[in-house]
Amino acid sequence: MDIMVSLLFVGALVLNLFGSNVQGLGVNWDTNASRQLPPDTVVQMLKDNGIKKVKLFDADPNILDALEDTDIEVMVVVKNVELDAMTNKQNAEKWVKDNVVKYVENEVKITSVAVGLFRPDVSDQVEDIADFLAKNNAPFIISIYPFFSLDMGDGGFPVDYAFFDGADGIQDGNIVYTNVFDASYDTCVSALKQIGHGNMTIVSGEIGWLTDGNKWANCSLASRFYNGFLPRMAANKGTPLYPRYIEGYLFGLLDEDTKGILPGDFERHWGIFDYAGQPKFNMSLGGKDNNKTLVGAKDVKFQPKKWCILKPHETHDETKLNEMPNESKSSCDFGGLATEVDEDPSKDQCKFNIQIKAYGQSGSDSDSDSDSDSDSESPSPSSHFTVVPPVALISLSLSVMTSLFFF
Ligand SMILES: *[C@@H]1O[C@H](CO)[C@@H](O)[C@H](O)[C@H]1NC(C)=O
Ligand SMILES: *[C@@H]1O[C@H](CO)[C@@H](O)[C@H](O)[C@H]1NC(C)=O
Ligand SMILES: *[C@@H]1O[C@H](CO)[C@@H](O)[C@H](O)[C@H]1NC(C)=O
Ligand SMILES: *[C@@H]1O[C@H](CO)[C@@H](O)[C@H](O)[C@H]1NC(C)=O
Ligand SMILES: *[C@@H]1O[C@H](CO)[C@@H](O)[C@H](O)[C@H]1NC(C)=O
Ligand SMILES: *[C@@H]1O[C@H](CO)[C@@H](O)[C@H](O)[C@H]1NC(C)=O
Numbered sequence: 001m002d003i004m005v006s007l008l009f010v011g012a013l014v015l016n017l018f019g020s021n022v023q024g025l026g027v028n029w030d031t032n033a034s035r036q037l038p039p040d041t042v043v044q045m046l047k048d049n050g051i052k053k054v055k056l057f058d059a060d061p062n063i064l065d066a067l068e069d070t071d072i073e074v075m076v077v078v079k080n081v082e083l084d085a086m087t088n089k090q091n092a093e094k095w096v097k098d099n100v101v102k103y104v105e106n107e108v109k110i111t112s113v114a115v116g117l118f119r120p121d122v123s124d125q126v127e128d129i130a131d132f133l134a135k136n137n138a139p140f141i142i143s144i145y146p147f148f149s150l151d152m153g154d155g156g157f158p159v160d161y162a163f164f165d166g167a168d169g170i171q172d173g174n175i176v177y178t179n180v181f182d183a184s185y186d187t188c189v190s191a192l193k194q195i196g197h198g199n200m201t202i203v204s205g206e207i208g209w210l211t212d213g214n215k216w217a218n219c220s221l222a223s224r225f226y227n228g229f230l231p232r233m234a235a236n237k238g239t240p241l242y243p244r245y246i247e248g249y250l251f252g253l254l255d256e257d258t259k260g261i262l263p264g265d266f267e268r269h270w271g272i273f274d275y276a277g278q279p280k281f282n283m284s285l286g287g288k289d290n291n292k293t294l295v296g297a298k299d300v301k302f303q304p305k306k307w308c309i310l311k312p313h314e315t316h317d318e319t320k321l322n323e324m325p326n327e328s329k330s331s332c333d334f335g336g337l338a339t340e341v342d343e344d345p346s347k348d349q350c351k352f353n354i355q356i357k358a359y360g361q362s363g364s365d366s367d368s369d370s371d372s373d374s375d376s377e378s379p380s381p382s383s384h385f386t387v388v389p390p391v392a393l394i395s396l397s398l399s400v401m402t403s404l405f406f407f
Helices: 003-014 039-048 061-066 080-085 089-105 120-135 146-152 180-194 219-235 265-269 372-376 393-399
Strands: 026-029 053-056 073-078 110-116 140-143 170-172 175-177 202-207 248-250 307-310 338-341 402-406
Touching: 039 061, 053 248, 073 089, 080 089, 089 110, 140 180, 146 180, 170 180, 175 180, 180 202
Parallel strands: 026 053, 026 248, 053 073, 073 110, 140 202, 202 248
Antiparallel strands: 110 402, 140 402, 170 175, 307 338
16 A cells, blocks of 8 residues: 555645644653543643643544644644545545544644655655655654664763763764754754755644653653753744744653553553643743643542552562553452552552552442553554654655644
8 A cells, every 4th residue: 555645635624724833842742651640630720831832643523523623722633543444435435524624623723744754665755744744835854862872872871962961063064063962953954954855834733751660761861852852842942953933742641551562561651741630840831940740630530549568478479560450349359369458568669559540440440440541542543653763864764754734
């Protein structure tokens, strides 16, 4: 299946329906978690933090409904599987009708549809894609993850170069780079220039730091990263080869506890907010005052404060205790080995967090919620295979490029 064909179908259908976009920070809102916060709660949280744009990895109707009548601009990513289904114009038309037009009519400010090209086989078509985008005045979207540069650099990568607070410069021609973000961005600018698109708008589609699951993942480094990155974004200075406003989408909004961990355990900890929508560290999205706190989700409904622990002095079968709990009383039985307690067994770093109530779950503590949430959630693929070590950037960033259409 020729990806260009799908791209052209979708692109031709969604172009030029909508006006221009506002400046402001965006976030990637992905939903691969066992429990979802209600979309309305998340939308309120976005508003409370002045977040003006979201990128969704799925045209989830519940989320799009919650974004109705807000000023939040929405970019919807078309999944590869969906793209594959768009082998003809009719299918593409149907997708656009079901996933875009309907919501635009309902006052959801969908400003763009992005097509995720997370496949190595498309790199030879990048030139065609860039031509197509340029012709339609659509930007090129790239994901840059300084974390991966650092982690994969295996000790050889200068740590400070992943951040924005004064690394020794690295000379590239007559430009001195002090951070890998600028260097990567400019690599992309140069690559596009080489194929005749030196003036193309480039969007930073995913950028962020993570807080657990890797030696470079903790709140203080995440805070260092964001508190260096955000003021730069706010200053609108761009990079040496792209000295202007950069549209940026932080990755990501919330922690996601069922996300695939093929790239590493850290995959579940990209949120600037935790699974319950609470801030993990201080940062100012406006980029001015590092000590400004993010505003957490309000009125979050948690499960009852009960924990399931091993009964003392019994032999036990560890594997059983690793099963996914299901909050029913009997789920804390394990053949008589475990017991339910009201006292938090958390100790030091080892926290036993209380899960939130599943979105759509009734207020009661009944045990009937175990399957009610699986249908309403439609999490999505994410793009974390977009590993971008500095050297390999040209080929990789081009192969993971996401193209986008304004309308
Ligand atoms: C490049 O883009 C900028 C900003 O969009 C525009 O002002 C300028 O005229 C463009 N230059 C060329 C050569 O197209
Ligand atoms: C965060 O990680 C860095 C690098 O591994 C480490 O030096 C630092 O002590 C960690 N900070 C915290 C608060 O754990
Ligand atoms: C979450 O991500 C995993 C791994 O990427 C994927 O297999 C799974 O389908 C996703 N979950 C849902 C409910 O979509
Ligand atoms: C965030 O900043 C507030 C106010 O300056 C401070 O009280 C709080 O401890 C900080 N939180 C974290 C996680 O650093
Ligand atoms: C943040 O708060 C700390 C401790 O109160 C202070 O030392 C630091 O200067 C503050 N940073 C900013 C950017 O205001
Ligand atoms: C949850 O508990 C109920 C009641 O014991 C049981 O029937 C069900 O199989 C459990 N579900 C899971 C996913 O363990």
